[in-house]
Structures are given as C-alpha cells and as structure tokens.
Amino acid sequence: MERPRFQGHHLRAAAGQRPYRITRVQPGRSLLFERVKDYWGKDLPVNRGFNNFNKVAVEFYRDSDVAFEAFKAGEFDIYIEHQAKNWANGYNFPAVNRGDIIKAQVAHQIPTQTQGLFMNSRRAIFAERKVREALGLMFDFEWTNRTLFSGAYKRATSYYPNSEFSATGLPVGHEWLLLSPYREQLPASLFTQPFSLPQTDGRGIPRATLRRALGLLAEAGWKLNGQRLLDSNGQPLRFELLLVNPNLERILQPYVENLASIGIDARLRTVDRAQYKQRLDQFDFDMILMTLNQTLSPGLEQWQYFHSSQVGVKGSKNYAGIDNPIVDHLLEHLLAAQSRDEQLAAGRALDRVLLWQHYIIPNWYLNYHRLAYRNRFAFVTTPPYQLGLSAWWLKSLEKAQ
Incomplete structure (x- = not known):
C-alpha cells in the first residue's frame, strides 16, 4: 500500500505501481484511495475479481466508542469489532434490525498470536x-x-x-x-x-x-x-x-x-x-x-x-x-x-x-472475524488467511452487469 511521506511541511503521496493511489490526506483524520485506471496489472489472472471500488476512504478515530457511534450513524460502511461485550450487546439498533447492516462472523485460518x-x-x-x-x-x-x-x-x-x-x-x-x-x-x-x-x-x-x-x-x-x-x-x-x-x-x-x-x-x-x-x-x-x-x-x-x-x-x-x-x-x-x-x-x-x-x-x-457492514456489499467467500475486503463489490454494480 502506498504510504504518505513528509516533504517539508506537507504530506505528499509516494509514487507507486499499485492498483490504488492516495489522492487526499487529512493528517490524523482520513485517507482517500482512488483506483488507477491504467494500472498495469489489472488484467493479470491473479487480480481478477479484486480491486472493484473506484474510491476507498479510510477514517481514523482515536476512541472506539466514538467510532462505533459514527458507524451506527452511517459515517462509514464497514466496522471490525474487537470487543466481545459490544459484539454481544451493542448491535440491537434499528439499522441491524431492519437488515440494513449485516452482522457476520467470518471464519478464517489465520494463525493467531x-x-x-x-x-x-x-x-x-x-x-x-x-x-x-x-x-x-x-x-x-x-x-x-x-x-x-x-x-x-x-x-x-x-x-x-x-x-x-x-x-x-x-x-x-x-x-x-x-x-x-x-x-x-x-x-x-x-x-x-x-x-x-x-x-x-x-x-x-x-x-x-x-x-x-x-x-x-x-x-x-x-x-x-x-x-x-x-x-x-x-x-x-x-x-x-x-x-x-x-x-x-x-x-x-x-x-x-x-x-x-x-x-x-x-x-x-x-x-x-x-x-x-x-x-x-x-x-x-x-x-x-x-x-x-x-x-x-x-x-x-x-x-x-x-x-x-x-x-x-x-x-x-x-x-x-x-x-x-x-x-x-x-x-x-x-x-x-x-x-x-x-x-x-x-x-x-x-x-x-x-x-x-x-x-x-x-x-x-478467536478463529473468526467479527464484522458489521452495510447491506450494499457482496462477496463470494473470504480467503482463509485474510479478510479479503479488496475482493468485495457493490451490489448495485452486480445488478448493472
């Protein structure tokens, strides 16, 4: 993944040959990745089915409670839960009950610490x-x-x-x-x-x-x-x-x-x-x-x-x-x-x-991911050794095809 680096008093995204490039940085708050349209490896068999989003925004929160409330309010789409108590008791809110948010336990084979x-x-x-x-x-x-x-x-x-x-x-x-x-x-x-x-x-x-x-x-x-x-x-x-x-x-x-x-x-x-x-x-x-x-x-x-x-x-x-x-x-x-x-x-x-x-x-x-996400994503399966979010896609795009 491309990483921002310091140049004088400003942040400048490092050049790279990845499927995404960083196009906006708010230090301590967010990063915006945009798909590289002419990415050299997009047609390689190993990349088929990956990197399906035109833009990916990463938001940073210093407090997990604030982050969870922001997720509930619709500020972002995917939340990885790290607290067992919240996973058991914190998801009884309208968006989950309506099915707008999916709560999933996704098994994996990642060696744990x-x-x-x-x-x-x-x-x-x-x-x-x-x-x-x-x-x-x-x-x-x-x-x-x-x-x-x-x-x-x-x-x-x-x-x-x-x-x-x-x-x-x-x-x-x-x-x-x-x-x-x-x-x-x-x-x-x-x-x-x-x-x-x-x-x-x-x-x-x-x-x-x-x-x-x-x-x-x-x-x-x-x-x-x-x-x-x-x-x-x-x-x-x-x-x-x-x-x-x-x-x-x-x-x-x-x-x-x-x-x-x-x-x-x-x-x-x-x-x-x-x-x-x-x-x-x-x-x-x-x-x-x-x-x-x-x-x-x-x-x-x-x-x-x-x-x-x-x-x-x-x-x-x-x-x-x-x-x-x-x-x-x-x-x-x-x-x-x-x-x-x-x-x-x-x-x-x-x-x-x-x-x-x-x-x-x-x-x-744990031998599974605790994951909550908005019901507009689709994925076939999760790779055994990673969460595999880069292989997800939007349902609206799936229907359009």
Whole structure:
C-alpha cells in the first residue's frame, strides 16, 4: 500500500505501481484511495475479481466508542469489532434490525498470536515447573469467558493457536524422533497423553483442581500455613502481575482472588507505558500478560522468543526467561528445516515442550472475524488467511452487469 511521506511541511503521496493511489490526506483524520485506471496489472489472472471500488476512504478515530457511534450513524460502511461485550450487546439498533447492516462472523485460518500470562522464570518463585503448573490450574478460563466475554473466545492450548503448528494428540513420526532422545529430561506424560488444560463449568474452580494445585506446590516446597503458603524459611508465596492496560484489571482480578483462596498473595499493578517498557526491557517483573506475533511459517522470531541466548539480552522478547537446551535444540531444527514436513514436525515438537514446561498460562483467541457492514456489499467467500475486503463489490454494480 502506498504510504504518505513528509516533504517539508506537507504530506505528499509516494509514487507507486499499485492498483490504488492516495489522492487526499487529512493528517490524523482520513485517507482517500482512488483506483488507477491504467494500472498495469489489472488484467493479470491473479487480480481478477479484486480491486472493484473506484474510491476507498479510510477514517481514523482515536476512541472506539466514538467510532462505533459514527458507524451506527452511517459515517462509514464497514466496522471490525474487537470487543466481545459490544459484539454481544451493542448491535440491537434499528439499522441491524431492519437488515440494513449485516452482522457476520467470518471464519478464517489465520494463525493467531501467542497470548498468555508469562511467568518470569528468572525469579526464584517461578523457577520450578510444578509451581508454574499450579498457578496455571488456578486460572478459570470458562468463568472468565462466560462472565466477561459472553462466551466469545476459545481457550488457547498452544503457542500457535489456529495454526497447523499446534501440537495435538501424541507425538508421532518425525516429531517423535525429535523428542525421543530427551525422554529422561522431559515429563513422562508428554509421550503418553495429549497436553490439556483444566476445565471448569464456569462457576468456580473444582475442589479436585484446588487439591492438585496445592499438591504440586507442596512438592515444590510450599506448605499451607493458616491462610498463607510458606516456604521452608517461612517466606510467603507472593508476586506481582504487572499491567499497562487498566482495562485488564477487571479480567485478572478474579484470577488474583482464586490464588488468594489457596494462600498465594498475588497483586495487580498497572503502570504507564514508559515505565512498563523500561521494566520489560530490564526483565523487572514477576508476571505479565503478553502477546507474541505468529505467522503461517514460524521462523527466526521464535529464536528471539524462546532461545536461551536471549535470556540475558536486555530488551529481548524471551519474557519468560526460557533457558532450556531441549528448546534450543528444537529451535535449531526449526530454522534448519529443508521441507514443510520437517518444519511442521520441529514446530509441533517445540510447541509441545513449551506447553509441558508451563512457562505461560495460555489465554484465549478467536478463529473468526467479527464484522458489521452495510447491506450494499457482496462477496463470494473470504480467503482463509485474510479478510479479503479488496475482493468485495457493490451490489448495485452486480445488478448493472
């Protein structure tokens, strides 16, 4: 896409050979794209059915509530919804009820980002895998999804949600061959049962799960003494969950309360962006809610996320402090893969090892677009790996043809 660039005190659209050119810029407010009539590639087979609009206007809003009200008032035509609560409750207005606005959930196969509560294993309290596993047992996704998200999300059970790189079932074939030399170092269950996360009925954590969490903590040296978990030196199990977005407090406060029910003193702390970035760069945190971008073909960025060489590099993205020779070995295989099958096997093996080490508490994801649009558009289908708005057309043009 052409991008405006600065020239003196003015914005000038850069020249390009794309199907659209920018013809009007209102900085901070809008862009207008107009179709290039003599675009050189318009008759190529790969472009047939695309770029059907003569003009496309992009409006910018600094506030999502203002943007939504503008959409309801007819100020623009297509709105991509990012808030589960608004998707569930915000579309009962006349234009939707009349059918003038279509509300659609459009399935896709786009790999979603890794999202979870990252535990900084550089800190002594998170160095033990059993502690990390126990903390994961206390996150009630089903309650969170039912109560706060109107049931919109799916629980992530992979570092590569909605992707063929997700480790499922048991390791077989090339993946098994990559993992089998490390049988003694890996949990025995990794080879005998699929990885899974505890589920609830959405109304609280079952007693059996609480007992399991306390059992894991006891094995790691934490004993329940009255209302607190203490180590052998009488020190309480205490940590801070560092946030930068205050809207996350209502989502994570129930998790803090769940931890308190078994004697863990966890506290939320929200800081400004500058302080948050500084603390991330210095790994000055206990736990954070973090996302890592993922693609159709995981590559060198995985090294930055998970390789031991990044543990001490200030500003690196190895937020969990993963220092694991098996992970390093699998990353080398992933980057050295000579075929898609080899890449898939290495990626799935890496995913499986990371999951069984419980470095993060996986969160949630969507495998569809939440889209609202005016009932004057038509489209045949949506490509699996993008929304594909450039393949839409106006119904009036369809009838005219």
